[in-house]
Amino acid sequence: MSASNNNSEQRKTTILFLCTGNSCRSQMAEGWTRHLKGERIEPYSAGIEKHGLNPLAVRVMAEAGVDISAQQSKLIDELPSMPFDYVVTLCDHAHESCPYFPGRIIHQGFPDPPHLAKDTSSEEAILQAYRSVRDLILDFVEETLPDSLTN
Template sequence: MTNKLKVLFLCTGNSCRSQMAEGWAHHLKGDVIEAYSAGIETHGLDQRAVTVMAEAGVDISGHRSKHIDEFTHSRVDYVITVCDHAHETCPFFPGNGRVFHVGFADPPHMARALAKMGATEEEQLDCYRRIRDEIKAFVETMPESLNKKEG
């Protein structure tokens, strides 16, 4: 068997979207993808992300928020930016993987906006669920979708 594809999911704070992507990659594609996640900052693990992933049968409660600096000397095949801010500020990985962008909306930002309008906790969690499901749909297409983007 060939080596697993090494994929680093990158977002701003490594608290939500990149954590969900890493969790889905382990859960759905662990036989072909070695997944990691990091942020250009560290914001800690978002507990709502943990909650909605657990609802889908994926445990990310043991994850921790990691800074991109932990991976600058690691060999990765792909750095997948999952938010626009990370995509715009993604560091260069000399001799390392290709950068691939797939942007997802920011659940904490959406939930805060809803909270200001009086939304319930359940309504705020629905933002996380929607993005969780969008990330799952993307991960399900891997690694084939990454190969199609090359060239």
């Protein structure tokens, strides 16, 4: 009985993933974190602006077995009022525009999938741009959000 009490008393580490429009990178990071580390981390995502959930981000995440279709693009002000243990900025604009958060701020920039895909003409090349960023974010979540952050 005390083991279950200990589990219920342990608070999950809260992480906010922040990027410009909360349409691709931060949505992918939230999805990967919930999928891979949801038992220890409560992930959130938001943007400096609100661009809507990008359907190609949803598509490439689904290819990898992670459903982010129910996530919504949101501004920081739309998040629950709570302290975040970590704020991870995923692009330079978000890092430079990040409001004050009392938690630890980590900057890990990733390329913007729509920007990578803008000069491509085939659907496969466009999807490959999104997949490459998806996989970079997966590596970050697996390797840089280790248990040491959540202890």
